[in-house]
Amino acid sequence: MTDSLRATLVPVRDTMQVEDVANLADIIWREHYVPIIGEEQVNYMLKNLQSTEKMIEDIASGKTEYFSIEAHNEEIGYVAIEWQNQMMFISKLYLLNSSRGNGFASQIIKELKIRALQQKKSFIQLTVNKYNSSAITFYEKMGFVKIDSIISSIGDGFVMDDYVYEYDLSSEQ
Numbered sequence: 823m824t825d826s827l828r829a830t831l832v833p834v835r836d837t838m839q840v841e842d843v844a845n846l847a848d849i850i851w852r853e854h855y856v857p858i859i860g861e862e863q864v865n866y867m868l869k870n871l872q873s874t875e876k877m878i879e880d881i882a883s884g885k886t887e888y889f890s891i892e893a894h895n896e897e898i899g900y901v902a903i904e905w906q907n908q909m910m911f912i913s914k915l916y917l918l919n920s921s922r923g924n925g926f927a928s929q930i931i932k933e934l935k936i937r938a939l940q941q942k943k944s945f946i947q948l949t950v951n952k953y954n955s956s957a958i959t960f961y962e963k964m965g966f967v968k969i970d971s972i973i974s975s976i977g978d979g980f981v982m983d984d985y986v987y988e989y990d991l992s993s994e995q
Contacts, residue, residue: 935991949982
């Protein structure tokens, strides 16, 4: 694999970086999620869960670490993780449509596995929308196993209708 096809995680630490990630979120969510959950819910989630202000709040609280995903000197997506007891929770992993299918997400998952092992975590967990078939196929290919089905209220009558997936890190040790 050449360096030009290598994805890297760049920690998001300042307001300018957060604004860049929020702009990416706006693009990615509109191109990928409108057909799945509709424009009204996408707008709500961008405003309340993926905004610059919300990301700054998450980072400042120490709850969430954000990373820009970069390849060929461009931002192509972002990831956010939370450290919880015995696991790493991937709260966000999104790539631009133009960057999907190039192996970048696989590289990021491999890197996150390494980081979780370094933190002596036993599992990686994430949620994925039940109707996001491409993401479900990807996570299953990466060895994640569906462990639950949940519906979570996010306000204003909207819900996240997700599967919970888990990866057991004991196979990596």
